[in-house]
Amino acid sequence: MSRPREFDVDKVLSQSMEVFWTKGYKATSFEDLTNKTNVKKQSLYGVFEDKRSLFLKALALYRTQSLSQLRxxxxxxxxxxxxxxxxxxxxxxxxxxEAHRGCLMVNSAMEFGMDDREVANEFELMFSEVRLVLEEVIRNGQAGGEITNRFTSQELAAYLANTLRGIRILEKTGAPADQIEMVLNTAFDLIKN
Incomplete structure (x- = not known):
């Protein structure tokens, strides 16, 4: 008979996501995760199998939370x-x-590239979903004459989504806040009528 779980899985997943976000996947040790969560390694393994599985679940949580905030x-x-x-x-x-942490998805994309298909699927899914949400807003703005029609809603959404990813790289690499604000102002102003 197995023992009942003695920790909140959702809380531990959220705490683990924070560790991966701060340190990156490769630099995160199981000791980092157990210190943050106050859960023993064996118990973490019992629920999440291994560090990679925990990381993939953390990426999915980050994606869900980010898209929920956008919606x-x-x-x-x-x-x-x-x-x-x-x-x-x-x-x-x-x-x-906060700025030096960047975005967990962008950080992971830069750390893994396309080498790990499951990780790549997570960030491709997030970026695709963000683009679709932006496309909906832009399409509505174009219909109302608030946003330029010089480009399609798909093109403008891809442009803004890439800008948002790009500023996370700027933040992570220590670019000054005024430079980041200038990039954002330019990108958003260019699409408005």
């Missing part, structure tokens, strides 16, 4: 340009510590 911003309503303004504002990191 929440859109569901608050307002015109497409107001939604984009809110997204632009939310894209500015509030602290240098």
């Amino acid at each position: 929440e911003m859109i569901d608050q309503g307002g015109s497409p340009t107001r939604i984009l303004d809110a997204l632009q504002s939310a894209s500015l990191c509030s602290s240098s510590e």
